């Protein structure tokens with residue numbers, strides 16, 4: 001059957017998200033004004049400065065809402081930041097800080 005325009009659009013957002021996760025060790029979906037995003041970005045960029053990282057600021061992109069909707073479909077998480085390390089969904093800032101404290105984040109980065 002013929003996918004609708006909307007489905008084509010969603011496919012390209014899916015491609016963008018999946019390519020980001022596959023091509024980077026750390027992928028952060030963020031909003032510039034969000035304090036939780038700021039904390040997560042600060043932790044990850046300061047602790048792992050030499051690790052391949054990409055940050056998508058959803059509030060600065062026309063497709064930001066579509067990316068957020070796809071991330072909800074993929075992860076069940078509606079909020080930003082939404083973070084992946086070594087292809088694995090970590091969660092938001094709280095989850096990221098906890099995973100750093102208990103060592104699992106560093107294990108995933110080094111893996």
Ligand SMILES: N[C@@H](CCC(=O)N[C@@H](CS)C(=O)NCC(=O)O)C(=O)O
Nearest residue numbers: 034035036078079080081092093094
């Ligand atoms: N407990 C979450 C809180 C995240 C959160 O509340 N993010 C807000 C922005 S600061 C959000 O995504 N609100 C809904 C939206 O912007 O669409 C975390 O640690 O990441």
